Amino acid sequence: MSAAFDTTGLERCIHCGLCLEACPTYKITHLETESPRGRLHLMGAIADGRIDTRSSDATVLHLDRCLACRACEAVCPSGVPYGRLIEETRAGIAQERGIAPLGQLLLWSVSRPWVLRAMAALLLVSERTGLRRLARRLGPPRLRRLDALAPPVGRPAYRRVAVESPRSSVALLLGCVMRASYGDVHTATARVLAHLGVEVIDTPGQTCCGALHAHAGDKAEAVRLAKLNIAAFEGADVILVNAAGCGAHLKSYxxxxxDRPNWAARAAALASRVRDVSEYMQTIVGDNTLGDLGMRVTYQDPCHLAHAQGIRAEPRALLSRVRGLELVEMADADVCCGSAGYYNLAQPEYADRLLEPKIDAILATRPDAVVTGNPGCMLQLAAGLRSRGRSDIPVLHVVEVLDRALSAR
Known part of the structure; x- marks a missing residue:
């Protein structure tokens, strides 16, 4: 590789193999090259010149098949910063080989809100005219897959919720997919916070967090978007995020x-003020109950909440505050569902092999709803349930459950 990349932390790997059984792609293939340990070896070979990624398609494919779920980090006794290393490696590869056309299109779209709004409008028109139904029946496989994983259309946009005499205020990252397709989740977030005496303030100038760009190797665009958000959120004491992948990425700013002197301190200051919405709510809820809701649910841990941020107990604790709600744990709740950004589009075979046992685990709990905390997981799980003829089981964000419970009081 002619493009150098930062390998700091690579030397910490002691080849113990504890990461193997935590790795979703290793568990479905049992190939060393599809494991964290194997991929770290490939990274080292790229860094010291033993492998040239310009001519080794197989090496690049093994690295592309990594979900970047960071389950390996959670079990690594040596503290190997695997998530950072895979991003640095992909950035180096992208400089030499570029990013695949599908990835380029998606990355270009998510950093431009007007494009996402236009795409949502087109989807809505195609839904109402019957064109989308026709495409599902007659379209090529790639188009049918895009349709199956497309964000929902027609959901209400985010509406700010005013709070009379709030005890505190927070900023909320609106993001890209969340803003375009799950605006009502933002509104639900604001309503639950209002119940707790917290007001969500407007934050002009904020944009896509850049997580997808960083994961794909587009480091320059990830940095550009980070700078915009740092400037936008500079005056906020607390920055809440209700998308696990976005929260993990903001914390990594x-x-x-x-290595950018004018931005390093500002980035660190912002990262220290970022909180997942469940992480924050759990600190202020006190002894309050959060409404009543007779419902049986199961919870899917988003990878970038459980593994990257270490947040597992907080969402469950909030759900336990709802009277009448029964939380039934599914098997392997913290194993990746196969969404992983746009992995389910770029690596459909592996994504489907991960999704199938996840849907089995969900159905085994006989839930009224599935609860999670990340838009990619919500889309992937909903698609999996539809494929089994179980679209009657909704996939809800944690804050949607809390909002419903409070509304039912």
Whole structure:
């Protein structure tokens, strides 16, 4: 590889193999090259010149098949920063080989809100005219897959919720997919916070967090978007995020901009103020119950909440505050569902092999709803349930459950 990349932390790997059984792609293939340990070996070979990624398609494919779920980090006794290393490696590869056309289109779209709004409008028109139904029946496989994983259309946009005499205020990352397709989840977030005496303030100038760009190797665009958000959120004491992948990425801004003197300190300051919505709510809910809701649910841990941020107990604790709600744990709740950004489009075979046992685990709990905390997981799980003829089981965000419970009081 002619493009150098940062390998700091690679030397910490002691080849113990504890990461193997935590890795979703290793568990479905049992191939060393599809494991964290194997991929770290490939990274080292790329870094010291033993492998040239310009001519080794197989090496690039093994690295592309990594979900970047960071389950390996959660079990690594040596603290190997695997998530950062895979991003650095992909950035180096992208400089030499570029990013695949599908990835380029998706990355270009998510960093431009007007494009996402236009796409949502087109989807809505195609839904109402019957064109979407026709495409599902007659379209090529790639188009049918895009349709199956497309964000929902027609959901209400985010509406700010005013709070009379709030005890505190927070900023909320609106994001890209969340803003375009799950605006009502933002509104539900604001309503639950209002019940707790917290007001969500407007934050002009914020944009896509850049997580997808960083994961795909488009480091320059990830840095550009990070700078915009750092400037936008500079005055906020607390920055809440209700998308696990976005929250994990905002918390990594300090590393992303550590070599940029004018931005490093500002990035670190922002990262220190970022909180997942469940993480924050759990600190302020006190002894309050959060309404009543007779419902049986199961919870899917988003990878970038459980593994990247270490947040597992907080969402469950909030759900336990709802009277009448029964939480039934599914098997392997913290194993990746196969969404992983746009992995389910770029690596459909592996994504489907991961989704199938996840849907089996969900159905085994006989839930009224599935609860999670990330838009990619919501889309992937909903698609999996539809494929089994179980679209009657909704996939809800944690805050949607809390909002419904409070509304039912």
């Amino acid at each position: 300090a590393h992303l901009l550590e």
